[in-house]
Amino acid sequence: MRDAEVSRNLLDWYDVHARDLPWRIGPAARVSGVRPDPYAVWLSEVMLQQTTVAAVRDYFHRFTARWPDVTALAAAEDAQVMGEWAGLGYYARARNLLKCARAVARDHGGRFPDTREGLLALPGIGPYTAAAIAAIAFDRPETVVDGNVERVMARLFAVETPLPTAKPDLTALAARLTPAERPGCHAQAVMDLGATICTPRSPACGICPVMAACAGRARGIAADLPRKLPKGVKPTRLGLAYLGRRTDGAWLLERRPDRGLLGGMLGWPGTDWAETEPVSAPPAVADWRPLGAEVRHTFTHFHLRLALWVADLPADCAPARGAFVDRHDFRPSDLPTVMRKAFDLARGGFASD
DNA sequence: CACCCGTGGAC
DNA sequence: TGTCCAAGGGT
CATH class of the missing domain: 3.90.79.10 (Nucleoside Triphosphate Pyrophosphohydrolase)
Known part of the structure; x- marks a missing residue:
């Protein structure tokens, strides 16, 4: 199966099985050319850094209800935002969220930059989040690489090099699959696949849309990938x-x-x-x-x-x-x-x- | 670049 | 109870 076919299968699967998440727009709206709100995409992506969808949902609703746009958030008091973030963890994200909102309000007229490079310059936006916002909100053909994508690529191409050494190879493989059309949907398709089917433990290979192309499955090692270096003991x-x-x-x-x-x-x-x-x-x-x-x-x-x-x-x-x-x-x-x-x-x- | 930085759920 | 893990970024 060629790369283009794999990408096509992923997109077809996504069009049927995409999860209904608060920060996403429905398929009907998308077909009419509606783009997701960059503010909602940015906020959700920052909240989702190293954090599960289940944990993020309520926080996302509370934040958007209290601060409906980036200008409103930029005007919020530090203590209010830190208090609203409490319990979600990784509190540097909340501090950088405010810095970022204020930079967008002050330096960009309240509009997010629409390129990966522009986004990357903002506080709290790294390689993953910049690519995700550029692809999802602005339809840029950027390659989005998170933990899900690393796992899916490691299995699909049977990469046995342990992480984090394998990261550059996995990024290159993900780039091969990134399509010019609907790159945002493609990125979310791979991440959804990783979250629901190509899961870390006991992946559901039997219902995987790219099962036929999966080298890891062919070799019977899919569930053991990606390999990782052993972790140290916590004091x-x-x-x-x-x-x-x-x-x-x-x-x-x-x-x-x-x-x-x-x-x-x-x-x-x-x-x-x-x-x-x-x-x-x-x-x-x-x-x-x-x-x-x-x-x-x-x-x-x-x-x-x-x-x-x-x-x-x-x-x-x-x-x-x-x-x-x-x-x-x-x-x-x-x-x-x-x-x-x-x-x-x-x-x-x-x-x- | 290695290390620091939260939390809750699954097993 | 302990361990692993999740849509990473900053320094």
Whole structure:
């Protein structure tokens, strides 16, 4: 089967089986020449970086309801956007999302650049996202390579070189299949195939539209591809967090520095997280008591065990760190997950009111 | 270029 | 419970 036939089969399959996703336009609209909204494409693609469709859906709806276009988002306050992103992870994406929206509003008159190169110059838009927006929103014949595409190419062409070494080869193979017509649909077809049929484990080769062309299947090694270098062991880090509540119900919280882990997010004051036993460092003078429970949470590259300390703080409390957030302004959903877990465990440790 | 950066679901 | 994994980008 020639490359053009493979691409044709993928597109035919996509036209029948394309998933109905909130950021996509329907086939009827597409046939009438309607293009997807670049803002919706950009927002969804950033949210989908290393994140599943199931996790993104509700966030996408909340963001577009609150900020319907890039100009509205550009005008939003940092804390509002970070709070709305809370729970989705990889918080540098939210910081760059705002930077990007403001750059588009200020430097591009509120319109996204319509080329890969133009998009690539914006914060939070890398090779994948630039190609995806250019292809999907602007009908540019760019080659889109994400984890799905790498897996599909590795299997289709039986590439046994492990990732990430194989990346350039897989990109070249994906480029061979990229058609001049409907490149955006082609890109989404390959990604949909990877997400629904050519899955990482137990791929459904029996119903695959390009089964006949698949060298991996022919050799019986499809499910073992792509090969990957073994990963290192995650260390365990320890830390303390202080959950202080003032008598009027206000919570003592702290905005984390813009860089690094959970950068720019709200959190409980506490120690650094290290592999050695933490040294106590309460953010205010008070009768801190151990909760007797700890948060266990796993990040990308380490496990965390976070011991919780709680205290009732006096009305005239002057904290050395952080600031009080009025009980009516405090939304637990504004917290990153590890901090929300701490709140869920500790809230019972305070007198109810 | 190697490392850093979240989270929840599947198995 | 532990491990792997997902529509990557920044530094």
